[in-house]
Amino acid sequence: GNSVTQMEGPVTLSEEAFLTINCTYTATGYPSLFWYVQYPGEGLQLLLKATKADDKGSNKGFEATYRKETTSFHLEKGSVQVSDSAVYFCALSYTGANSKLTFGKGITLSVRP
Amino acid sequence: DAGVIQSPRHEVTEMGQEVTLRCKPISGHNSLFWYRQTMMRGLELLIYFNNNVPIDDSGMPEDRFSAKMPNASFSTLKIQPSEPRDSAVYFCASCLDRPNTEAFFGQGTRLTVV
Numbered sequence: 001g002n003s004v005t006q007m008e009g010p011v012t013l014s015e016e017a018f019l020t021i022n023c024t025y026t027a028t029g030y031p032s033l034f035w036y037v038q039y040p041g042e043g044l045q046l047l048l049k050a051t052k053a054d055d056k057g058s059n060k061g062f063e064a065t066y067r068k069e070t071t072s073f074h075l076e077k078g079s080v081q082v083s084d085s086a087v088y089f090c091a092l093s094y095t096g097a098n099s100k101l102t103f104g105k106g107i108t109l110s111v112r113p
Numbered sequence: 114d115a116g117v118i119q120s121p122r123h124e125v126t127e128m129g130q131e132v133t134l135r136c137k138p139i140s141g142h143n144s145l146f147w148y149r150q151t152m153m154r155g156l157e158l159l160i161y162f163n164n165n166v167p168i169d170d171s172g173m174p175e176d177r178f179s180a181k182m183p184n185a186s187f188s189t190l191k192i193q194p195s196e197p198r199d200s201a202v203y204f205c206a207s208c209l210d211r212p213n214t215e216a217f218f219g220q221g222t223r224l225t226v227v
Contacts, residue, residue, distance in 0.1 A: 043206075044206075100168075102158075103156045
């Protein structure tokens with residue numbers, strides 16, 4: 001079946017540090033890939049997405065590139081801020097009818113001033 | 114649009130009581146999902162509907178859980194009887210059933226069963 005594997009957390013960084021959160025997936029065919037973010041006390045919201053191989057999704061300084069050869073979709077940001085402290089989820093879904101999101105376990109990021 | 118609306122935001126109930134969680138998806142969305150989030154298990158898909166029809170309920174933990182979607186603008190998740198291990202945050206999400214679309218989440222219902 002389909003699955004998403006994220007690196008173990010939590011992750012604690014100092015402000016302005018470089019961030020990488022690893023995500024790999026197992027799926028047949030060509031899923032769409034997503035990063036969702038959950039701020040404290042809130043629901044998940046889409047951060048960025050990529051729908052085909054070599055696509056790069058970007059938003060709020062975050063980037064992730066769809067790498068089919070390594071089945072990965074790692075999230076990066078060059079300089080994190082305290083306001084980036086949240087839980088980050090990698091997810092995949094398929095195009096077409098009755099698609100559903102499959103999520104990784106999520107990773108908590110804490111950014112210190 | 115107001116987004117996905119869930120109610121109540123918080124629910125505290127005694128073990129054995131019936132609990133009903135409610136969700137109003139974004140207007141026009143035809144897929145709806147119920148998730149449960151706990152520290153131990155992370156985010157789990159319980160059930161999802163497409164055009165008001167349950168498509169996959171394999172994530173529903175046991176018969177105490179049931180979900181309905183009587184129309185395109187309303188869904189319920191019911192737990193009867195509730196148990197302390199059901200304590201979690203329950204999220205509803207909706208999306209358009211078409212390629213490359215993302216799901217939109219409600220703010221969740223925090224359920225505490227004592």
